[in-house]
Amino acid sequence: MKERRGKSNTSCKRGRPPKLDKKVEEDLIAENQRLRMEIEYLKKLSALVLADEQKNGKRRS
Numbered sequence: 357m358k359e360r361r362g363k364s365n366t367s368c369k370r371g372r373p374p375k376l377d378k379k380v381e382e383d384l385i386a387e388n389q390r391l392r393m394e395i396e397y398l399k400k401l402s403a404l405v406l407a408d409e410q411k412n413g414k415r416r417s
Contacts, residue, residue, distance in 0.1 A: 376384070
């Protein structure tokens with residue numbers, strides 16, 4: 357008898373994940389865009405605050 361090692365193939369699914377509903381997919385895309393814009397906003401805000409602190413000679417705690 358041949359010894360089997362590793363995970364069985366029944367628990368491992370290959371290929372594409374199941375298709376999402378069109379509305380769910382659109383909502384996820386919109387949320388992704390909002391989060392990307394929020395990240396960019398926070399990066400710019402952080403850069404402005406840092407520049408202002410350096411200009412005024414303040415140190416960040």
